[in-house]
Amino acid sequence: MSPAPLPLNEAERLAALQSYRVLDTGSEAAFDDLVALAARLTQSPIAMVSLVDAGRQWNKARVGADIAELPREDSFCAHTILAPGQPLVVPDATRDERFRDNPFVTGPAALRAYLGVPLVNPEGHALGSLCVFDNKSRTFETSEVGTLQTLARAVTANLELRRALRHTREAALTDPLTGLPNRRATMTALAESLAAGGAVAVIAIDLDHFKEANDSEGHAAGDALLQAAAQRLREAVRPSDMVGRIGGDEFVLLLPEPGGHAAVCEIASRASAALHRPVPFGSRLLRLGATLGVALAPEDVPADAAPEERAGIVLRIADEALIRAKQGGRGSIGHARREDAAQLLRIALMLRAFDAGAPVAGTGQPVPGASVQLQPIVTLGTPHALVALEALARWTHPEVGAVPPGEMLAVIGPERTARFGHAVRDLALAAFATLRAGPAAAALAGTRLALNLSAAEVSRAGIALQLATQVERAGLSLRDIEIEITEEVLLERVSDSTLDQLAALRGRGARLVLDDFGTGNSGLSQLLRLPLDGVKLDKRFVQRLGLDARAAEIVRATVSLAGGLGLAVVAEGVEDERQAAMLQALGCDVVQGFLYAEPMAPEALPDWLSQGAARNVHRLRQVVPGG
Template structure:
């Protein structure tokens, strides 16, 4: 029994067969139904989808034959694939020299007749056949052959669909630029690794100055950096380590089995060193560098998402404190992230419970005038400061709260606090306790809203106040990039109706002087960092002096915030500041405490802002 010769493109054919990843897979209904239909339409008791491998034929679907594979040298189909354009018919195997002594003919299978149609790929290769067999001699007519050819094309189409789906799945798990696993795949690998409760180190990587290179040199240069970074990370890893690209210039490395922080740090440092240097592109060098964050499981975190966020937090610390180096996470980092998540969940439950945001409150801090009579400074304004608490997390300080909230939550909190502040000041005015204005802070997200001026006007009117009772505070950092000309025009229109516009934290932004030209202002608030260095740093005194002179030259008043000592107050007055705000006079207070404070002023029982010379 001579074996069938190999097709002339056998190496290519086998490579294509491998690309289908179908060998040794479980049965599939679509293929089982096709062989059953082939047997029924041809009247044969046996039908197969046979794939011819290097040294065997393997059956993806089989009817009437109790086999899953046979050696290739016994395969009728190995002969059928030699001419992919033709069906192979063997009317009586016992009379065919190629098959007369074949064990499939002489043995229990007792095959006597065969009809096989090659399964053609788009590349023109025959993977195997759809074939029908019988235990008696028979010759098939042209209609039967044509029917089997139609069914063979259906088998080939299903195989191609299967390959296409597999490729699509592979692409869905692969970053197309670098060839690394993508976010979905690397996060799945992280979850699977941690589910096994084995030690694991995680390294979060962010390229340094990538945006600058991308903007200055173009996207092709940025892509070159990303691909070079991917290659260098791969080269620095051990066998079995996993690296993926999360997005943009962020990468993630999984180090399975690494339990000691020192060992993990050594690998992270090796990765970091590999990422330092230059990448040639278009005849010029591009600077490559990265900052890395390291976290370990289970020491730092026991959940995949928390471990990832902990490593990311460590990477951000590296960006801030040791750019181009490696920062390691701690359990405290994970605990802080857990608290942040708890605060966000509690805030969302609070917001869902009531549009008024039940946990939101307002504290009001008086702003006093230096220009008042000799005994007591007048309260010219009350700054509204947001506070929030929840039964699950307690009272959350603003410095902790606002970085956690993000833009959308901050918008809800800001609106709720303004309503409370306006109502509180309206009540104080109605009670005759003050004529002070209410000073309202606008966050970056609020200033960016196209209808913020209209929203403010509606809230003021709903509280029964006029815009003459309102100051609107905007920091120069917020004003710098986020305000459209339309919004500026609307804020200017509010000023035209009586509201005062105040530039807060003056002197701390990137371009403070330029902001004085963008919006008609009434006042500047001098940042407390300058105020609190008065008397200890002569440079602070000169900055305050220059700011006051500049402001007064522009017709603006100056408010000094953060005043804590008598000496600071005296120096500010002598330097020409118009108003002061700080713990020396009053802390931010809820409405009831402010009412008591205002009443106590009449009796002289609280700290007064005396006129100093």
């Protein structure tokens, strides 16, 4: 017996076989089913999907023989792959000089007949074969050969599908520009390292001067910087370490079992030095630099952090160290602090508590811990009148405590913000409808409920219909509602179609008010994008009245501008009588603030209407000329 010669394209064939990454993998139903079908349809006791590796035949699937692999010199299939375009038929191995001395012919297996069809991939490489054996000599029918050829094509199709799916998964985990693991892959690797219980260091990296090069030299220069940074970081770390690109100019180093703080500092310093060398680009040298932040797990991670949150927390801690380093000067290395971990743990607890039993946005289901308070908006002078009640969101959770809205909305993200806003509007509308049907109905006649819509909510498709549905479900009319939006909503990134939906609500009776006027980034031309009924002057201007002459001029100009546009002006944050007097002198007629009422639970409003309002009217008569 002589072993099969090597195919002429053996190196390319082996490379193709390796590209499938199928060798030494576990059983898969698709291949097991095909060999079972091959055995049954050819009436053969043994069938295999065999792959011919450099020195062995490895069987991906088999039936009738418990042989995972065998030496290549003993392989029938090593002969089959020599002619990729045709099957190999051996009616009697004892009469075939290639196989008559084969140990599987002369030994206990006593193989006699063989039929093998090459598994040929789209590039023309024979990877192995789908084969059947019999213990008796036989001639395979033409129909049996055809059946095995059909099944072999199915095996090859499954191999191709397996490779395509792997490529898709790898592409989804790889940054295409640098070839590094992307954010998803990096976070998965970090979570796995932390779950394994070993030490891991995380080094967050921000490239300095990237934006300048990208803007001045073009995207090709920016790409060159990113590719150079990726290569230099690979060279700066150990073989066991991981380099990931998680954002535009953001990279992360993961150092499993780093060997202590000193060893981590050495690697961080080496990476920093590598990233501070200029990068050749054509005939020029591009400036490059980096700021780094270092965190260590488990020592920098709070012990009570939930396992599923630990990866996110340690990366955020490294980011905080980087931000702090950058504040002290770009190009430095920052290290984690204990207070970073405490703050990030609070954020993680907040998100976990907020998501407990998370309902689907838009369904009207409540958010645990959400509540609403109402703050009156009143006219200045006499006769005093209640104009509107602003619905203010509140959130409290037994584990986290009361969280100020500004802190919460800064960390919960747009999806949670939309869910929270929907729940708070439901609460506010229900409370307002109850007040309008109760003893306070007369005092609330003509009063509107002011509802806030964040920029994240306004940008969502169907928000106008959702809001109208909520109002109608509460038994109210859009004529009972004011919709408060911020200047950010008027920026170009909010589509005209979305603004048209809000304008349609105004056409059905709702009022549209621009909140925190004077603090946003929009130009005056943006005011033309949406028909408005009023603006709310930000409290920072109001609270500087009498302290800064410029504040009075800003208020005067705003009142004048609004008057020319036919808009009402509401001054927010009025806390003392001096501010109230100055606002009236400057032409502002409607106010909101602690001088008149603090935000209150809806059930406290009737008492304010009967007692607090009278006290405020008395106070106004004392301080406002003509009151």
